[in-house]
Amino acid sequence: MSTGRLSGRVAVVTGGGQGIGRGIALRYAEEGAKIAVADINIDNAKAVSDEITAAGGTAIAVVNDVASRQSVNDAAQRIASELGPIEILVANAGVTRPAMLWKMTDQQWSDVMDTHLNGSFYWLQAVVDGMRAGKWGRVIFTTSAAGIQGTIGQINYSVAKSGLLGMTRSAARELAGDNIIVNAVAPAAATPMTEKIRTEERFSTKYLAEIPLHRWAEPDEIAGAYVFLASEEVSYMTGQVLSVDGGRVMMR
Ligand SMILES: NC(=O)c1ccc[n+]([C@@H]2O[C@H](COP(=O)([O-])OP(=O)(O)OC[C@H]3O[C@@H](n4cnc5c(N)ncnc54)[C@H](O)[C@@H]3O)[C@@H](O)[C@H]2O)c1
Incomplete structure (x- = not known):
């Protein structure tokens, strides 16, 4: 495992314990x-890091709640001391708290903001000094079709994911001079997060009809975009969003 497009680079994947994060x-x-497989669910993170080390790779599992700045700073410090300075940040951890907007509670609103928006920002700040010092970095935020074109029943999620577009573009501009490339992926995949809309008839038919490739992806099919955005190949592309969603979003 010493060769490859990310050879020797230190990467943290938040929410790496399952779904898309695990695939990445x-x-x-x-x-x-x-x-560093960082997740609030340490058992899942450990299972993924064990899978990597069993295959001959290098990985550690780190317990982390992205919604807590202290937890993020502690995790970042531990990763830097055990693996070296973090060069690639994949901000992927996420939750959904669906409700129509007229029924949404403060808790549902803030759970989603805290995880997606605050969590991504805490991690960005936790890694940025090291990346600037090393004059190399790759940051990949995880947005969504919901953040690009809105959605029904998840205004909290849509607002948070739209906010990540602003975070991507502003961070890309601020960090370009330090050779830190910042982009985002808007994925769609068969994961625990999408189980309900994939399996409940009242959602599944409509969702599938909106996907030109007419199927759900496995997380591994999303991971390639994250590899590309973390690699040397992305040296002249920053502040962009790659939709990896079977063609669902084609314009914005
Ligand atoms: N699956 C899709 O179709 C889809 C579509 C658009 C965007 N996304 C985004 O992709 C990302 C990954 O989604 P997924 O489908 O793999 O979801 P998932 O629910 O399968 O996995 C999310 C992971 O994040 C972890 N997590 C949740 N809260 C956390 C916290 N506070 N701190 C640390 N870890 C936490 C969970 O434990 C879990 O391992 C999310 O940001 C999601 O919004 C997914």
Whole structure:
């Protein structure tokens, strides 16, 4: 595992314990990166890091609540001391708290803001000094079709994911001079997060009809975009959003 497009790079994948984050962590390891699998669910994070090390890669599992600045700073410090300065940040951890806007509670609103928006910003700040010092960095935020074109029943999620577009573009501008490339992915995949809309008839038919490729992706099919955005190949692309969603979003 010493060769590959991410050979020797230190990467943290938040929410790496399952779903898309797990797919990214496994693929990054195949590409030679040293991985910190960070998740609020430490058992899942440990299972992923064990899978990587069993295959000959380098990985650690780190318990982390992205919604807590202290937890993020502690995790970042531990990763830097065990693996080295963080060079690639994948801000992927996420939750949904669906409700129509007229019924949404403050808790549902703030859970989603705290995880997606605050969590991504805490991690960005936690890694930025090290990346600036090393004059190399890759930051990949995780947005969504919901953040690009809105959605029904998840205004909190849509607002948070739209906010991440602003975070991507502003961070890309501020950090370009330090050779830190910042982009976002808007994925869609079969994960625990999408189980309900994939399996309940009242949602599933409509969702599938909106996807030109007419199927859900496995997380591994999303991971390639994250490898590209973390690699040297992305040296002249920053502040962009890649939709990896079967063609669902084609314009914005
Ligand atoms: N699956 C999709 O179709 C889809 C579509 C658009 C965007 N996304 C985004 O992709 C990302 C990954 O989604 P997924 O489908 O793999 O979801 P998932 O629910 O399968 O996995 C999310 C992971 O994040 C972790 N997590 C949740 N809260 C956390 C916290 N406070 N601190 C640390 N970790 C936490 C969970 O434990 C879990 O391992 C999310 O940001 C999601 O919004 C997913």
